[in-house]
Amino acid sequence: MKIAIIAHPRFPIKSPFPGGLEAFIASLVPQYSxxxxxxxxxxxGSQIQSPAKLVTFPFDTEAHKQYPELIENDFLLKVMNDIRLKGFDAVHNNAISPIPTVWACKYDIPMLTTLHTPPYSRLKASAELSSLSPFVHYNAVSYSVAEAWQPYINDTIDVIYNGIELSQWEGKKQTKDQLFSFGRIVPSKGFDLAIKAANLVGIELNIAGPIYDQNYFDDKISPFLGKAVNYLGHLNHMELQSQLKKSRAAIFGVRWDEPFGLSTVEAMATGTPVAAFNRGAFPEVVSKEGGALARGNNVESLAEAISASLDKHSQDVIHRAHRFPLDAMCSAYLDKLARVS
Structure with missing residues (x-):
């Protein structure tokens, strides 16, 4: 079977990963191979594990800063033309763009598109059109995402939860009096809310992740640094694991309906309870076993969730993480791709 995986071209598939989408794709490659x-x-700039083959095209990083959609569309048009010519048995599309599904619809390319985000306006029309094709299929990373997308897709949306290699996050818990928050540093991830909530609880907070909005970091994060808040930079897997094992809780103050939240499973796999807002996929992923969710949508309620999460037993938290193994995710995708082909 010949499978093509389409990544969104904005960031390379390379550790330390820019975000959950890139980590998701990297985890698929060895399992599919x-x-x-x-x-x-x-x-x-991607680094793909052998024996999988990387196919790429020129990507003007400077032009992308000014015209991101134009550069990404040009890249994806080249991708789809190459796929059309090579004739794969199935294509697993992860690009947040209407181009792959429209091309798959037009050229009868067997394609499974994973919905990693809530519905964006520019994707709704293409999804409604392409989902009429018997060659184009969709799945979602959570029931929350599936429910949001269902009005725009003329087909059943299966749910395949994201998964991680749980053994890579296990280890002895050596808790210190500190909290941790990690991910891409942009306003939607709500690091400023996590900082304010941690301050209310009175526990030191470490934050980590690549800075993709420098103005946000300078205006909302930097003023708190050195005041029981530390920025650790963009950490790799081992460094993240070390921080999580030392932390009493992981805080996610995201401002949007998180589609899944791979970082929450990584935190729970180390025995670190999660404190987050009660929205998006957090109720599905974290539940009552893996941490505590805020009753309201404000800093005070997030602080209450942090306090409640500290009472969770680490073994219960780990047990919750074990609902999301990588093998189960990849097996479900391979089964789905076999049916699509």
Whole structure:
């Protein structure tokens, strides 16, 4: 079986990963490669594990800063033309763009598109059109995302939860009196809310992640640094694991309906309870076993959730994480792709 994986071209598939989407794709590659011939279409800076093949095209980083959609569309048009010519048995599309599904619809390309985000306006019309094709299928990473997308898709949306290699996050818990928050540093991730909530609880907070909005970091994060708040930079897997094992709780103050939240599972796998807002997929992923969710949508309620999460037993938290194993995710995708082809 020949499988093509399409990554969104904005960021390379390379550790330390810019976000959950890139980590998700990297985790698929070795699992798919054990059962199929795999080609990954991704940013030229990507590092893809052999024997999978990386296919890429020029990507003007400077022009992308000014015209992101134009540069990404040009890249994805080249991707789809190459896929059309090579004739894969199935395509697993993860690009947040209407181009792959429209091309799949037009050229009868067997395609499974994973919905990683809530519905964006520019994707709704293409989804409604392309989902009429018997060759184009969709799945969602949570029931929350599936419910949000269902009005725009003329097909059943299966749910395949994201998963992680749980053994890579296990280890002895050595808790210190500190909290941790990590992810891409942009306003939607709500690091400023996590900082304010941690201050209310009175526990030191470490934050980590790549800075993708410098103005946000300078205006909302920097003024708190050195005042029981520390920025640790963009950490790799081992460094994240070390911080989580030392932390009493992981805080996620996101301002949007988080589609899944791979970081929450990574935190829970180390025995670190999660404190977050009660929205998006957090109720599905975290539940009562893996942490505590805020009753309201404000800093005070997030602080209450932090306090409540501290009472969770680490073994219960780990047990919750074990609902999301990588093997189960990849097996479900391979089964789905076999039916799509």
């Amino acid at each position: 054990a059962h199929a011939e795999v080609t990954v279409y991704a940013h030229p």
